[in-house]
Amino acid sequence: MDALTRFFWFCSGIHQPTLEKHPTEHNKYVGIGATIFFTGLFAALSGGYAMYFVFKGDTAAVLFAIFFGILWGLAIFNMDRYIVSSINKNSSSTKQILQATPRILLAIMIGMVISRPLELKIFDKEIKERLKVSYLNNQRAKIDTLNKAFTNKYTIELNKLKESKAQRDSLESGIKSDRQKLNFEVFGTKTTETSGVMGYGPYAKRKEEELKQRQQNLDSLNSDVRRMENFVDGRKQFDGLLSERLYTGKQLDSLTNIAGFADRNWALGQLSFNTNGTRDSTTALAVSFIGLLFIFFECLPVFVKMMSSRGPYDRSVENLETSQMHSSEKDRDFEIEVTDGVYGTRVATAIEKQKETLTKL
Template sequence: MDKITRFFWFCSGTHVDTLKKYPIEHNKYVGIGATIFFTALFASLSGGYAMYFVFNGDGFAVGFAILFGLLWGFAIFNMDRYIVSSINKEGTTNQQILQASPRILLAIMIGLVISRPLELKIFDKEIRQKLKSAYLKGQHSKIDTLQKTYNEKYSMELAKNADLKKEKDSLEKDINRSRTQLNEEVFGEKNSQTSGIVGYGTYAKQKQSVLKEKEDRLKLVTQNADNMDQYLSSRKEYEGVNSTRLFSDHQLDSLAKIAGFADRNWALGQLSYNENGTRDVDTYLAISFIGYLFILFECLPVFVKLMSPKGPYDVAIAKTYEANVYYAERDKERDIEVIDSVYKDHVDEDIKRRRNTLSNRTGHDRDWHRYD
C-alpha cells in the first residue's frame, strides 16, 4: 500500500517530501493521483483501439496499437499531471477557475476524441446493420441512375424498338384474323368478310395474297426488332446496366466488416435518427452519454483540485515557492555584483597596461631625438 500511495502521489505531481509532513493531506492527493492515472489509462486504451482499427488487417497492427496507445496515454498523463500540479490554491476562486479554464476546454476535446473509438466498438452491431442498409440503398440508387442514363442516352433506339414490337404484335393479330378469313372463304362460310363460295377461288386468292404480304412484313419487322434488341443488349453491357446487381447478404456482411473509419463514423451518427429523419432520442442519449462520461472523466482531475479546500500542503508549497524565488533573486543580484567586480578589475588592468605601453613608447621617441 505504501508503494501504491507513493505512486499516486507521483501521479498527482506533488512534492513528496513536503507532503509527508502533513498526513491529513495524504488521502486527498492519492485520490487526485488515481484520477489522473485512470484518465490516462482510458485514453491509452481508446487510442490503442483507434490505431488498431486504422491498421486492421496489417501484420503490425497490434504493435502499432500498443505503441500509439502508450504514447497517447503518457501524453495525457503528463499533461494532466502538470496542469493539476500548477493550479495555485493561493489565488481566489475566480483566479483558480480562470487558470484551469484552458485545461477544461482541452478536456472536452480530449473526451470527444477518446470516446469516439469506444463508441464505435460498443455500437459495432448496430453500425454494421446501418452500413448494410446504406450499401443496399446505394446499390439501388446506382442501378436506377445507370438505367436512367441508359434510357436518356438511347431514347431514340428504345422508342424505335418499342414501335417495332408494337407493329409486330399488331401484324400477328392481323395475320391470325386473315388466316381465319381465308379458311372461311375456302370452306364457303358466309359472313360479311367472305363470299360463301366453296373452293380456292378469286376471293380466296386475294385473301391469300394479303396474308402473304402481312407475313412478309412480319418477317421483316421481326428481324429488325431482333437486331435492335441485340444492339440495345450490347449497349446495356457497355454501359454496365446488365453487370450491376444488388449485393447479396454475404457481400453486404463483407462490405460492412471492412468498412473504413469514415463510413463507420457516419453510420454511428446516423444511429441517432429514424428512417423518416426524426431524432431517435433513446439512441442519441445512449451515444451522447458515453461522450459526456469521458468528458467528465477528463475534467475530474481539475475539478477535484479546484473543489478541494486549501490545506497545509498548499500553504507549505506556496511558502517554499516564495522562498525559492527570493533566493533565486538574491543569487542573481550576487552574480551581477561578482560580474561587475570582475569586469571592473579587468578594465582597470587593461587601462594600466595601455598607460605603461604609452609611457614606454614616449621614452623611446625621446631617445631618438637625443641621438640626432
C-alpha cells in the same frame, strides 16, 4: 500497495517528498492520480481502436494500433497531468477559476476526441446496419443514374425498339386470333366471321395464305427486335449497366467490415435520425450521454483539484516555492556582488598599473 500509491502520486504530478510529510493528503492525491491514469488508459484504448480502422486490412494494423494507442494514451496522460498540477491552490478562487477555464475547455476537447472511437465500438451493431442501408441506397442511386444516362443517350434506339416490340405483340395477337378463326372455319364452327360449313374451302385457303404472310412479317419483325436488343445489350455492357447489381447480403457484410473510420463516424451521427429523416430522440440521447460521460471523466481531475480545500500540502508547496525564490534571489545577489567585486579589483589593478607607468616616465 506502497508502490501503487507512489505511482498514483506520480500521476497526479505532485512533489512526493513534500507530500510524504502530510499523511492526511495522501488519499486525495491518490484519487486524483488514479483519475488521470484511467483517463490516459481510456485514451489509449480509444486511439488504438481508431487507428485500427485506419489501417484495417493491413497485416500490421494491430501493431500500428498498439503503437499509436500507447503514444496517444501517454500524450493525453501527460497533458492531463500538466493541467492538474498547474492549478495553483494558493491563489484566490477567482484566479483559480481563470486558471482552470482554458484547461477545462481543453479537457472538454480531449474528452470529445477520446469518446468518439469508443462510441463507435459501443454502437458497432447499429452502425453496421445503418451502413448497409446507406451502401444499398447509394448502389441503387448509382444504378438509377446509369439507367437515366443510358436512356438519354440512346433515346432514339430505345423508342424504336419499344415501337417494334409493340408491333410484334400486336401482330402476334392478330395471328393468334386469325388462326383460331381458321380453325373454326375448317371444323365448321359457326361465328359472325365464319360460314359454319366444315371443310377446307376457298375462304380457309385465303385465310391460311394471309396467315403465312403475316407469320413471315412476324419472323422478320422478331429478327429486327433481336438485333436491336443485342445492340442495346452491347451498349449496356459497354456503359457498365450490366455489371452493376444491387449488393447481396454477403457483399454488404463485407463492405461494413472494411468500412473506414470516416464512414463509421458518419453512420454514428446518422443514428440520431430515423431512415425517414425524423429525429430518433432515444438514440440521440444515448450517444450524447456517453459522450458527456467521457467529457465529465476528462474534466473530473480539474474539478477535484478545484473543489478540494487548500490543505497542508499546498501550504508546504507554497513555503517551498517561496524559499526557493528567496534562495534564487540571494544567489542572484551573490553573483552580482561577486561580479561587482571582481570588476572593482580589475579597475583597481588597472589604475595601479597606470600609475606605475606614469611614475617611470
